[in-house]
Amino acid sequence: MNPSIPHDRELSGAEGMRAAAKGLAQRYESALWFNFALSYLAVVVNLSFYSSEIIWSGAFTPVFAVLMFLSYPLVYVLPMQIVVMALQKCVNLYARRIGNPRVVLGCEAVLLASSVGYFICIQLMLFSDRFVYHMYSFHLNGFVWNLVTTPGGIESMGAGTSTILTVTLIVIAFILLQLGIFWMVLRVERVRAVLQRWFTGRRRWAMMGVLVFLFAAQSVSYGVSSLRNNSSVLTAAATIPFYLPFTFRKTGRSLGLRPDDESSFRLNSKSLRLTYPLKPLEFAPQAPGTQPLNVLWLACESWRYDMLNQEVMPEVYAFAKKSQWFQNHYSGGNGTRMGMFSMFYGLYGSYWFPFLAERKGPVLMDRILEQKYQIDLHTSAEFTYPEFDKTLFAQVPKDRMTTIKEGFGWEKDRHHVGKIIDFIDKRDPSRPFFAFEFFESPHAPYHFPDETVIRTDYLKDFNYATAKLDRDMPLIKNRYINSCHHLDQQVARLLNHLRDNKLLDSTIVVLTGDHGEEFMEKGHWGHGGQFVDEQIRPPLVLWVPGRAPAEHTFLSSHLDIAPTVLTLLGVKNPPEDYSLGHDLLGSQRREFTVLADWSRLCYMDGEYKAVLPFNSWEMSQQFVTQRDDSPLADTTTFYKTRRPALNILMKQMAKFGK
Numbered sequence: 001m002n003p004s005i006p007h008d009r010e011l012s013g014a015e016g017m018r019a020a021a022k023g024l025a026q027r028y029e030s031a032l033w034f035n036f037a038l039s040y041l042a043v044v045v046n047l048s049f050y051s052s053e054i055i056w057s058g059a060f061t062p063v064f065a066v067l068m069f070l071s072y073p074l075v076y077v078l079p080m081q082i083v084v085m086a087l088q089k090c091v092n093l094y095a096r097r098i099g100n101p102r103v104v105l106g107c108e109a110v111l112l113a114s115s116v117g118y119f120i121c122i123q124l125m126l127f128s129d130r131f132v133y134h135m136y137s138f139h140l141n142g143f144v145w146n147l148v149t150t151p152g153g154i155e156s157m158g159a160g161t162s163t164i165l166t167v168t169l170i171v172i173a174f175i176l177l178q179l180g181i182f183w184m185v186l187r188v189e190r191v192r193a194v195l196q197r198w199f200t201g202r203r204r205w206a207m208m209g210v211l212v213f214l215f216a217a218q219s220v221s222y223g224v225s226s227l228r229n230n231s232s233v234l235t236a237a238a239t240i241p242f243y244l245p246f247t248f249r250k251t252g253r254s255l256g257l258r259p260d261d262e263s264s265f266r267l268n269s270k271s272l273r274l275t276y277p278l279k280p281l282e283f284a285p286q287a288p289g290t291q292p293l294n295v296l297w298l299a300c301e302s303w304r305y306d307m308l309n310q311e312v313m314p315e316v317y318a319f320a321k322k323s324q325w326f327q328n329h330y331s332g333g334n335g336t337r338m339g340m341f342s343m344f345y346g347l348y349g350s351y352w353f354p355f356l357a358e359r360k361g362p363v364l365m366d367r368i369l370e371q372k373y374q375i376d377l378h379t380s381a382e383f384t385y386p387e388f389d390k391t392l393f394a395q396v397p398k399d400r401m402t403t404i405k406e407g408f409g410w411e412k413d414r415h416h417v418g419k420i421i422d423f424i425d426k427r428d429p430s431r432p433f434f435a436f437e438f439f440e441s442p443h444a445p446y447h448f449p450d451e452t453v454i455r456t457d458y459l460k461d462f463n464y465a466t467a468k469l470d471r472d473m474p475l476i477k478n479r480y481i482n483s484c485h486h487l488d489q490q491v492a493r494l495l496n497h498l499r500d501n502k503l504l505d506s507t508i509v510v511l512t513g514d515h516g517e518e519f520m521e522k523g524h525w526g527h528g529g530q531f532v533d534e535q536i537r538p539p540l541v542l543w544v545p546g547r548a549p550a551e552h553t554f555l556s557s558h559l560d561i562a563p564t565v566l567t568l569l570g571v572k573n574p575p576e577d578y579s580l581g582h583d584l585l586g587s588q589r590r591e592f593t594v595l596a597d598w599s600r601l602c603y604m605d606g607e608y609k610a611v612l613p614f615n616s617w618e619m620s621q622q623f624v625t626q627r628d629d630s631p632l633a634d635t636t637t638f639y640k641t642r643r644p645a646l647n648i649l650m651k652q653m654a655k656f657g658k
Contacts, residue, residue: 018099025095028108029088032115033204034185034195036081039119042177043073046126053133053239058232064225065236067218072240074215076126080118084111116182123174129241134469139241166466219246274354276656277363277578284570292371292569293545294507296494297436299340300487300538301381301409301443302527303513305329307484308539312454315492316511320541323509325551326584329540330593330604331515332558335528337386338596339514339538339558344392346562346579349596350614350653356387361394363578364562367569374433375400376423380412380440408447409440410483413490421497437494441487442517444526446479452486469525477519505545508568510561513538522629531602531611532629536595542584544568552584555606557593560584580652592645594652603649608638
């Protein structure tokens with residue numbers, strides 16, 4: 001049947017118009033339901049691919065997973081279907097009362113286009129999220145939105161032409177899938193006949209009722225699992241995007257299902273108005289005829305602690321042996337944003353958001369500016385992503401920040417090192433300098449020049465969309481090792497220039513990474529998804545003029561870097577006046593450290609790691625492991641013995657706000 005305007009030769013005038021309009025409305029109402037039914041099945045198939053991410057432990061997990069995969073697409077598609085069918089009822093009413101077929105046809109075209117377009121968006125969202133989750137172990141979230149919308153965000157991923165082409169073809173495939181469904185429900189009579197037989201009238205509503213029942217069953221199953229701390233079910237639910245946990249603690253108690261209050265900790269996070277620093281900084285007087293120490297601050301993207309060895313990075317290794325080398329060091333986060341923030345502020349990553357909102361820089365840079373340092377800032381990424389121009393360097397003039405857009409990360413690194421050397425050579429020797437470079441060489445997809453290859457067996461064409469992690473990971477890691485070898489040469493250019501110009505006697509050198517990088521050692525690749533050691537342990541090498549070399553094995557953190565440097569620059573205040581860190585060269589040692597990502601904190605001490613979400617509705621996703629990331633069978637001991645430390649953590653989260 002042609003879906004164009006029907007003609008009824010036996011009817012004429014207004015009655016014929018209404019009949020034609022009613023026929024159109026009925027046909028397209030069926031088409032909307034048929035499009036919903038087939039598209040729902042397509043969404044179920046798409047969602048079912050998340051099953052490969054589930055850890056199939058526990059007898060009830062498979063049952064819960066089946067209920068979830070069959071019914072949870074309702075969360076994604078039902079709101080739009082309700083809106084569309086409500087508008088369809090309005091069209092039906094118009095067709096009966098007034099009955100202009102052309103108006104009805106136009107309205108139906110808009111409704112069908114909206115339904116088809118919405119399902120295309122849902123399919124692409126699920127595919128994109130599954131890709132992100134498989135690669136990095138987190139879902140589409142505020143971080144990803146920030147990546148897409150912030151200038152420099154997409155560029156920071158380093159996706160090549162083959163990746164972009166593959167993703168484009170996948171997007172086209174999903175569009176064609178939904179258009180194919182649309183074409184079948186309108187044009188293919190055999191398909192329409194089958195759907196007419198199985199998805200009309202009472203059967204339609206019966207099927208909807210079954211889906212709602214299954215959805216309720218999986219929600220109740222989750223709630224009971226939450227009360228009984230069935231971690232396998234909670235973890236399975238966390239594998240799919242935008243899962244809305246259903247818990248009933250009060251109702252559960254009334255039914256005799258009592259949760260163990262010693263197996264969790266509620267992390268309260270609130271918006272802050274900053275009170276930072278707590279006290280004005282005081283400075284030791286400068287000795288006559290001297291000037292403050294210069295500072296060379298080198299941060300390296302995704303630089304993992306075990307890359308600092310004699311084979312991969314011989315130049316930096318030799319420098320570390322002559323410096324203060326902190327060998328039990330941890331970042332302040334598992335991503336660039338929180339790692340760099342904790343490094344410059346000495347504060348937990350949860351403070352990022354109010355500092356960004358108030359465009360408030362760290363007291364470290366305030367001190368640099370007050371002392372009229374000559375400043376030269378470079379990054380091979382972007383100062384706008386993450387928003388370092390609005391946080392770390394918010395008060396620094398923009399003309400002191402240099403970046404370039406063209407070239408691979410290693411090419412940009414070489415360019416910026418040359419610019420810093422020029423800056424040092426042309427500076428005013430009567431004033432101290434502060435130079436900063438953020439190296440990009442070790443960032444995925446780990447580009448490097450041919451002359452720095454030390455692992456010849458590496459993945460030649462790195463396509464994000466088609467890479468198979470279980471097959472390609474050893475070759476991907478070899479790319480990373482080669483890129484770190486190139487990083488070694490570029491850092492050495494700067495260190496050798498300081499040495500050759502006798503500037504090491506008057507310059508503090510901070511050399512570290514923003515975070516680590518995992519290569520499936522614990523089931524993940526990259527960073528930003530988990531708090532396993534491979535993702536959160538960068539090296540830390542600190543050169544302090546006149547200080548004897550030492551290799552330190554006590555627990556240290558990015559939180560401690562700013563207090564250490566400020567103390568060396570003459571700040572008399574104790575670090576607690578402006579940070580949550582310690583002076584690494586002092587006598588105080590930390591008992592635990594704290595790391596952050598976009599929505600969670602991680603507490604870590606000598607025995608345990610505990611991941612604590614900011615939001616109370618994500619409480620069921622908190623978990624505890626041993627320090628080495630191995631599973632912990634019973635978490636009760638942790639919560640009982642570490643509750644005082646966790647309470648301190650809570651207070652520190654609000655220490656610099658009100």
